[in-house]
Amino acid sequence: MPAILLIDPVTGQKVHAWNGMVHPDRLLEDLLPYLDKGPKGHHAAQPQKRPRKVDQEASTGKQGKIAVEDEDEELARAIAASLEVVIEASDASDDDMAEAEPEEENEPSLNIKPDYPPLPEEPKGSRELLCRVAIRLPNNQRIQRNFLHTDPIKLLWSFCAPQVEDGEKRAFHFVQAIPGASQKLQFGSDLTFRKAGLANSMINLLWG
Numbered sequence: 013m014p015a016i017l018l019i020d021p022v023t024g025q026k027v028h029a030w031n032g033m034v035h036p037d038r039l040l041e042d043l044l045p046y047l048d049k050g051p052k053g054h055h056a057a058q059p060q061k062r063p064r065k066v067d068q069e070a071s072t073g074k075q076g077k078i079a080v081e082d083e084d085e086e087l088a089r090a091i092a093a094s095l096e097v098v099i100e101a102s103d104a105s106d107d108d109m110a111e112a113e114p115e116e117e118n119e120p121s122l123n124i125k126p127d128y129p130p131l132p133e134e135p136k137g138s139r140e141l142l143c144r145v146a147i148r149l150p151n152n153q154r155i156q157r158n159f160l161h162t163d164p165i166k167l168l169w170s171f172c173a174p175q176v177e178d179g180e181k182r183a184f185h186f187v188q189a190i191p192g193a194s195q196k197l198q199f200g201s202d203l204t205f206r207k208a209g210l211a212n213s214m215i216n217l218l219w220g
Contacts, residue, residue, distance in 0.1 A: 018046065036212035037144055044146065044154065047189070047214070126183075126199050131170040135160050143211035148189060149176050150217060161206040169199050172217055186215045 016039070018028040027046070030039065135142060135158055146156040147168070157171055168186060173179040186197040188210075197208065197215070205211060 018043075035139075037139070040144070040146065040212055040214065044214070126169075128170040128173055128199075129164075129166055131167060134158050143205050145205070145210050145212075146214040147172060147186070148214065148216045150219065151176075159205050161211060162204050165197060165201060165203050165205055165208050165210065166199060168197070168215075176217065182219055184217055184219050186217055189214045189216050 014032065016030040016034060017026055019025070020027050028042065030042070141160060142158045143161050144156060144158050145168070146154055148154050149172070155172070155175055159167060169184070172184070176184075183199075185199070188195050188197075190213075195208075197203075201208075
C-alpha cells in the first residue's frame with residue numbers, strides 16, 4: 013500500500029502520514045499549514061528531541077556513545093533547506109521592491125497595470141473539469157479558488173488584484189512555490205491553467 017510521510021527536518025520525527033491513494037486537493041490542503049510555518053516554525057513548536065545514540069562495539073564500549081543521524085534525517089534536511097531558499101528568495105524580492113517604490117513613483121511608465129479581464133463566477137462541477145489553485149500573497153496571507161482547466165491564467169490577475177493593497181495600481185506576477193522551479197508567469201501569457209501545469213498547485217504573488 014502506498015504511503016506518504018512528512019518528516020521533521022530537524023528531529024527526524026514523523027509529523028504526519030497519509031496511507032493509500034491521496035487526492036491532490038486533500039494533499040495540498042493538508043500540507044499548506046506546514047508550508048505556512050516552515051521547518052523552523054514547526055521545530056520551535058515541538059519539544060526538542062535528543063539525538064539517538066548507539067553503543068560502540070564491545071571492544072570500544074567504554075569510550076562512550078556517539079550521535080547517529082539516519083538517511084531519513086539527511087534527506088528531510090535537504091528538502092527543508094530547499095524550501096527555506098524559496099521562502100527567503102520571496103522575502104528578499106519583497107524587500108527589494110519595497111526599497112524601489114520611490115523610484116517607481118518617479119517613473120510611473122514602468123509600473124502601468126494592464127486591463128485585467130472580468131472574473132467569471134467560480135465554477136463548480138466535476139473535479140475532472142476543475143483545478144484548485146492556492147496563492148500566497150506578499151503579506152503571507154493565503155487565498156485559493158477553483159478555475160476551469162481551459163481558463164486562461166490571466167484570470168489569476170483578475171482574482172488577486174482586489175485581494176492585495178495597491179493590486180489595482182501596481183503590476184505583479186506569479187512564480188511556482190516549488191524548490192528549484194524557475195517558471196515565471198506573466199500577464200501577457202496566453203497559457204491556460206492546464207498548459208501552465210497549475211492544477212492543484214500553490215504559487216507566490218510577487219510585485220513587478
